[in-house]
Amino acid sequence: MxxxxxxxxxxxxxxxxxGETAYCAADIGEVVSTSNRITEGDYDSWCDEWAKTAERLHGIGNKALAEGHLISAKKAYLRASNYYxxxxxxxxENPNPEKIEKLFxxxxxxxxxxxELNNPVIKSVMVPYEGTTLPxxxxxxxxxxxxxxxxxxxxxxxGTKEEFYGLAMTALEHGMNCLAIEGPGQGEVVKKQHLYFRADYETIVTPAVDYLLANESxxxxxxxxxxxxxxxxxxxxAAAFEHRLAACIANSGIYDFLGGGINGLGLTREQILTIAEKDPETLNNKLYQITKKSPEFRWKISQGMYVFGCSMPAEFVIAAGKYLMKGxxxxxxxxxxxxxxxxxxxxxxxxxxxxxxxTCRKDYMLFTGKEGAGAHCQCGAKLIGNERIFSWIEDILSAK
Structure with a gap:
């Protein structure tokens, strides 16, 4: 729609x-009025208008804080963070590091x-990871x-760990502490540490579990x-290799990342990987042609190259081919x-x-457009999504 x-x-x-209005991380009127100022399909216009709205809210937050209106300040800062x-x-697509860093x-x-202003407590922690740390x-x-x-x-x-604010606060309501972590390819880790996605994400989750067991109640x-x-x-x-978990949720589940969103040529994964390896220039040209016709595919390719650390689309295709749950x-x-x-x-x-x-205990949960929750990860319908998913978690944990 x-x-x-x-x-x-x-x-x-x-x-x-x-959808973030459910968590007070956006406001309907701000979203509509900002969107109405944006030129259709123009990335620069998108950036400029959202930055203006974010800067205005940032100023409101500063003023409210200075005047002692702490709740108003917190809410303005939350929306400003999301708009930035x-x-x-x-x-x-054509990264401008200075502009990206300024907004981030x-x-x-x-x-x-x-x-600083929140209650319950939110704290920054650093999880040890291969000679460095993850935020x-x-x-x-x-x-x-x-x-x-x-x-x-x-x-x-x-996504970013900051964007998980609403989901984490929901977890607290359900009696769960929460660790929102960024790994290679994500948020601060890719922008500041220049670490790119890796398929073996148990290397991130196992240190996170170790950190929790050693440092938190x-x-x-x-x-x-x-x-x-x-x-x-x-x-x-990660759950296939980290066996201290009580449960795992995949929202939305991905079996084959390459086959599930990157392949826009109607080829099998084997065919597109073969072309990427043997004739990358031809594949680059074909994928660029698709990006001219499809805004969605344009973003997938440009974002993929950025977070996977690739210089060309064919290189990204080869990297994406490693993300497969077979076996x-x-x-x-x-x-x-x-x-x-x-x-x-x-x-x-x-x-x-x-x-x-x-082959483990498993459940399949389908959300539909008819109930207003059919978009990717129930975007726009987080209340519906959280109600059902957290109920599943509670049922699993109650059995323990």
Missing amino acids: SILFKDEQFDFQVLRLL RTAEFFLH DASTECFSKVM AHYYQINDTNEPNPVLILLTGFD IDPEKIVLWGESFGGYLAPR IAENIKCPTLVVDTDEDGLVDSQAKPLYDAL
Whole structure:
């Protein structure tokens, strides 16, 4: 369905923002008025208008803070952080590092104010990782020091740990502490540390579990892993090798990343990988032709090259070919929920193959456009999504 733009990617990002109103991370009037100033399909216009709105809210937050209106300040900073993230979203096709860094820094600065003003507690933590550290936010229930269940959140192809604010706060409502972590290819890790995606994401999740067990008051029998969007591959992949998890959620499930969204030529994964390796220039030209016709494919290719550290589309195709759950999904031992949506235009027909490959306790959950939740990861319908997914988590944990 079209909301405010004919451009599919612009329109989906608007839906994504409107869904954040459930968490006070956006406001409907701000989203509509800003969108009305944007030129259809123009990345520079998108960036400029969202940056203007973010800067205005940033100023409102500063003024409210100075005057002692702490709740108003927190809410203004939260929306500003999200709008700065949105302004930076389409800048990766021809990356301008200074502009990207300026907007990203402004977004994280605003969110740091949210953390200072928030109750319950949100703290920045660093998870040890291969000679360096990975940034994370830890959300902690205030009223008890007793060991609680904990939810580890993995974002996806383009998300940030800051964007998980609403989902993490929902976890607290359900009696779970929460660790929102960024790994290679994501948020601060790709922009500041220049670490790119890797297929073996257990190398991120295992240190996260180690950190929680060593540093936080959690129930070691109730560690739940949730992967959102591309995290629908990353989380199940990690769960196949990290067996201290009580449950795993793949929202939305991905069995074959290359086959589920990158291949726009109607070829098998074997055919496109062969062309990428033997005749990359021809493949580059063909993929560039598709990007001229499809805004969605244009963004997938440009974003993919940015977060995978690739200089050409064929190089990205080869990298994406490594993200396959064949022969791996069978190793998952914990109960696993595979989430699907019937109008997902970003990752097509990947949840069911993942579900079918699982040999553990498994459940399949379909959200539909008829109920307003058919978009990718239930964007625009987070209340519906969270109600059903957290109920599943509670059922799994109650059995323990």
